[in-house]
Amino acid sequence: MQTDFLEIGNGKAVDRHRIPHLAFEDFRTQAMALVDSGGKVVQYFAYEEGDGIKLLAVLRTDRLLTAGCDAPEAYPAMSLTCEPFHLFERELAEQFAIRPEGHPWLKMVRYHPNYHGRKDVFGNDYKADIPGNYGYYAVEGEEIHEVAVGPVHAGVIEPGHFRFNCIGERVLHLEIQLGYQHRGIEQLLLNVSHRRLPIIAEGIAGDTAVGHGLCYAQAIEALTDKAPDDGARIIRTIGLELERLQNHVGDLGALSGDVAFLPPANYCGRMRGDFLNMSLWLCGNRFGKGLVRPGGVRFPMTDVDRETLAGRLQELKPQVCHTIELLFATPSVRARFEGCGAVSNDDAHKLGLVGPAGRACGIAYDVRREFPTEHYAQLNIPKNAKPTGDVYARARMRADEILQSMDIVESLLENPVLTQCVETAPGEPAPSAMVVTLNEAWRGEVSHCVLTDDKGQIVRYKVKDPSFHNWNGLAMSLRDTGISDFPLNNKSYNLSYCGFDL
């Protein structure tokens, strides 16, 4: 399709003067046309420049495309006909009070006042600190009952409010209200010294420390024009794959535990620990924090390290395979997984699902294959997709990716890796530049977008966790599903609260 949008590369800085600045009407029509013809929204956000507020969109087809425009105060909502913009428009309305007229579901996202003290779009009083203070969708009828879960949950689960409208055991509608973990990360990233940036980036979602850390590091590398060496790329790839293994193995165990099938739950819990300890061996932190820094990695991988890790992986691999086999070969487990919480391929496209959740609905998109960074261009990432979109597909997807990731890590550990460790802080970012980075973390596409002004100061740091796309997938899964299957569906997505709340 012919549009004015500029093609950019993943993790390649562009001069902001080269980004097409369109009239809003053109911007809107072209963005919608791109998405309508199968494109997806990677980033769509506003930033302040001079006196005005501007919009920037990064869309993906088989390429990454970007364009910007001046932000109007109100405009006819794109979500009306083009669903993938839905949550992005709500975020815009919340952050910069830009009203999408006729938006089908104009509700706050994280419950905070907008950045500029403009009149609030939702008419909220933020002095009252109750994020749940909002009229939920309600189904009316004699036998309808509402179940409210959270925001405080049992155990160590993060806070989030779930509102079920049920008839008997059947859920008609689930509404998810998040925002309880909002820490103001995007604003925080603009106001701290450069030394703290990587630490904050790794803390956006603690279980995706390597994914977010990598997005941050690649962005700064692009802006400071300092590429990591090949050895560092391999170690970072191993770090990201280990993170995937830890979480996927943990998730399979949790899924098994939720259907009260304990043996795999216990085995997976233990093996997750083993994978975490591999990260510990690599960088001194079980979650891979402190491994990735702009310019490379902070820890080398000696031949002794390689042999140790390879030895551990060799020991774990048959155990993992055996546990996966045990889980999926048990008829009562399959009976619970199959057909539970199915999302159609069409709905998944409209919601813009990414990662394993999207691949379970037949959307094969994988950043590692389509916009490869680090060492992924040299690896042959298989095209994963399952057609059914149910809990079984999401679980099977994870199992497949576990097996693939083990092969990837195994192959990367075969040859000696040489790298110069990063000791110094990165230099000054290039002025008037824009960079967007995408990585396939274990939950799916993580993306950071950084803009600098003419002095090289970061003026906007936009973060998008895959959970931003996928929470509504969970809500859709619950439609017409038994309420007792909610925990199982929830585990099959295992989304991040803090990654969404920022």
Add this chain to the structure above:
Amino acid sequence: MTSVLFVFLAILLAPFYAAVILKVKAFFGGKKGPPLLINYYTLVKLIKKGSVYSTSTTAIFKLGPMVSLCAAITVLMFLPIAGQPPIFAFQGDIIFLLYLLGLGRFFTIAAAMDTASPFEGMGAAREAYFPIICEATLFMILILFYVMSGDLSLAAYFSAGQPAGFWKAAGAPLLFVVLALFIVMLTENSRVPVDDPATHLELTMIHEVMVLDHSGPDFAFIELGSFIKLFFYSTMITRLVCPVTLGYPAVDLVVFLATMGVVYVAVGVTESVMARYRMDKVPQFVLTSFALAFFATVISLEFLK
């Protein structure tokens, strides 16, 4: 006198046997598991604590745990433990006992509804639904036993040589009855594959969710009550599985206690090798017990003619 001692012995041993299930599950999961005395520690801990009551609850809420524990203990007094004659017995007591347990359940449900929590309301609805099917099964078994023994009393069915008499009279179809009773036991006591006693997920619970608001001694009563209930059902199964009575009370007791262990281990194994059923499939599973009991009755009555 011995009968009274046996009731105390049963109350004392019930928590121990429940821990056997935990041990078996831990074994299958490759873990050491909690100590066998864990349930005693828990009970002592709970009794030492104070109870917390929500301001929205009434006296019904406080009554629930006590009534359910008392119902369970009363039922135990009618039970011929290890083939010994029970403290009480009268013609038709079995129907009285089934509904006494029902009364205990009614109060648990009423206490759950009293909290006005949507979770507990859902749990109560499920708890009220599944035992209805169990009741059908139990009455079908009752019909069979009544025809075979001409009695309507728990003491008559399970004391001394009567279980062996059932086997002689009914033969193989009695296996169906054992299986049906096993399913009823799993359902009535909220075990996998009907309910998951280990879960922390309120939305999937049946029994556990109804007692979420109870604390301290109240919760200890509920726990003890459920241990006793499990003991009650497995005693019936044990007597059917191992109907031997040698006439020496001490030997009979040892054989009985060992067989009880086997029944509890069977529960543990069942819980370890299968996942829980989806909530809407549970009635089918429970109905299986009715089908089994029905066939056992039809076949046996045909033979007995």
